[in-house]
Amino acid sequence: MIILASGSPRRRDLLLQIGASFRVVVSDAAEESGDALPPEELTVRNASAKAMAVAAQQPDFPVLGADTVVSLDGHIYGKPGGREDAVRMLSELSGRTHQVTTGIALAVGGRVFTDAAVTEVRFAPLSEVEILAYVESGEPLDKAGAYAIQGKAAVFVESLHGSFSNVVGLPLHAVARLAGKAGVNLYDHYGKGPTG
Numbered sequence: 001m002i003i004l005a006s007g008s009p010r011r012r013d014l015l016l017q018i019g020a021s022f023r024v025v026v027s028d029a030a031e032e033s034g035d036a037l038p039p040e041e042l043t044v045r046n047a048s049a050k051a052m053a054v055a056a057q058q059p060d061f062p063v064l065g066a067d068t069v070v071s072l073d074g075h076i077y078g079k080p081g082g083r084e085d086a087v088r089m090l091s092e093l094s095g096r097t098h099q100v101t102t103g104i105a106l107a108v109g110g111r112v113f114t115d116a117a118v119t120e121v122r123f124a125p126l127s128e129v130e131i132l133a134y135v136e137s138g139e140p141l142d143k144a145g146a147y148a149i150q151g152k153a154a155v156f157v158e159s160l161h162g163s164f165s166n167v168v169g170l171p172l173h174a175v176a177r178l179a180g181k182a183g184v185n186l187y188d189h190y191g192k193g194p195t196g
């Protein structure tokens with residue numbers, strides 16, 4: 001069994017999807033933000049801080065932390081500060097290709113294994129009316145870059161290159177690969193793997 005150090009229902013759903021054996025302990029680690037660090041470095045740092053904060057209380061289990069940001073033209077977009085901020089972010093993403101980066105960190109036995117995945121997402125040009133209606137739906141407010149690809153914003157996405165689950169908050173292939181590297185079994189209930 002592992003511990004998911006995350007309050008994100010999306011990350012919980014993604015681990016459930018692959019049949020992982022886990023429980024959730026939400027981390028209180030402070031997140032860094034801003035454009036000073038490249039997205040891979042920033043998200044790996046934040047993911048490590050989340051994993052290590054929970055590992056300090058739960059040293060007997062491997063702990064997985066993750067952090068997702070959107071980036072475009074050297075700017076990093078985290079969660080919007082409110083509706084106006086969400087409108088601004090979506091206007092900037094409109095008609096452009098941006099990157100979604102998730103850093104992951106697995107703390108196990110005093111060591112921290114890390115990785116990051118990047119997905120390119122192309123948005124169609126969005127009208128002001130579309131953006132305002134979407135923000136009004138409330139969906140963007142707790143999402144990096146002010147949108148949810150698994151939700152109503154799916155209609156904005158013209159194309160995607162890379163891992164889809166990465167955009168939703170947890171790159172599942174990279175998580176499985178990292179677990180393998182760290183010697184952690186994600187599916188330890190009765191020793192069964194994803195195929196049962």
Ligand SMILES: Cc1cn([C@H]2C[C@H](O)[C@@H](COP(=O)(O)OP(=O)(O)OP(=O)(O)O)O2)c(=O)[nH]c1=O
Binds near residue numbers: 050148
């Ligand atoms: C781009 C995008 C982000 N998101 C979400 C995933 C993350 O939950 C959130 C990014 O915020 P994060 O700070 O990475 O995570 P979180 O605060 O939700 O959870 P925790 O720190 O406890 O792990 O944005 C989507 O759900 N869909 C999307 O298409």
